[in-house]
Amino acid sequence: MTVSVSAGLLGPGPDEILLAFTTALRAAGVPVTSDRSQTFLAATSVVGLDDVSATYAAGRATLCGSPDDLDRYDQVFEAFFDHRAGLPRARNASPPDRAVPTTLPLDDPAGGGAGEEEADDVVRAKASGAEVLRHRDVATLDAGEKSRLAAMFATLQPRPPRRRTARHQRWHRGEVDASRTLRASLRRLGEPTEIVWRRRTTKPRRVVLLVDVSGSMSGYADALLRLAHRTTTVLAARGGQVETFTVGTRLTHLTRAMRLRDPERALVAAGDAVSDWSGGTRLGETLKVFVDRWGRRGLARGSVVVIFSDGWERGDCRLLGEQVARLRRVSHRVVWVNPHRGKDGYEPVQAGVLAVLPHVDDFLAGHSLATFSELVEVVARA
Known part of the structure; x- marks a missing residue:
């Protein structure tokens, strides 16, 4: 990583620049809270802004909460404090399209030809946007994708786990219900009758x-x-x-x-x-x-x-x-x-x-x- 940070570059308001850096981290998906931002400012005041490696290490130690945050921190730190592009670097006017990469054509080309015989052996398939969104990490989604995902939660159909109880119910198989079988036989004056079966009931x-x-x-x-x-x-x-x-x-x-x-x-x-x-x-x-x-x-x-x-x-x-x-x-x-x-x-x-x-x-x-x-x-x- 080639980064140049100096006290002179930060100008008269280094705290504002450092807080803007934490805002950029939060926009990139790193969960930077206000207490972490204050800890970061305190750490940089101790190590000094003229020491690039110490400032970088202070940010990693105070602003990152999980291993997934480290890669994003490195990218935002290099982009934000790159002196060749200015400080801070300007945001793109329009965000890049989040298109699903695919090598398959959207429409079949018009006309025929020799290529059709070769295309017969190729399975043309492309995942839908909803299916791709189902497998995306929810922490990396933007606001629009989170709104679409919220509607997709209705597709989940949880079922309650069940446990057996002490009660029994009549069933077409299972264990013999001796008491009911005996009572049925007595009603027929002791004549053999159909065996009654039972099983344990369940509840959620x-x-x-x-x-x-x-x-x-x-x-x-x-x-x-x-x-x-x-x-x-x-x-x-x-x-x-x-x-x-x-x-x-x-x-x-x-x-x-x-x-x-x-x-x-x-x-x-x-x-x-x-x-x-x-x-x-x-x-x-x-x-x-x-x-x-x-x-x-x-x-x-x-x-x-x-x-x-x-x-x-x-x-x-x-x-x-x-x-x-x-x-x-x-x-x-x-x-x-x-x-x-x-x-x-x-x-x-x-x-x-x-x-x-x-x-x-x-x-x-x-x-x-x-x-x-x-x-x-x-x-x-x-």
């Missing part, structure tokens, strides 16, 4: 959703809450029950907000209820509060618990592992959904992820609508 199993809303998960929070709202609405219509919480620096119960029929109103109500958006990550402490308050009371007992988090824990990772182990003992199944799980080159190297992996039943990806579809199938079969 409760689903508990724990959504991480810390800074490193801010790019996925909107999509995850839309998924929670869709799951709550559909499962409630089918006799199921869904409880939704957010975790970050504190635990917030969002079930009442998620029960609103309109998804936009539900998200607004969730935004008003949650006070730790894009904050730190204290998963171990918040999970301990959840298990102490809700696990022992029976909300999590026998439930399918789904945790949406990237595992970036700022607290004690051993505490996080202990609380997930406690949660696993009282619940029916624990599913951990990591948005980075389905990306190329991902390795579970975070201390928080390594602490919880021995105690979860499923470790799934959760960065696109396609992975959300796989998740609802896993929950339905739990």
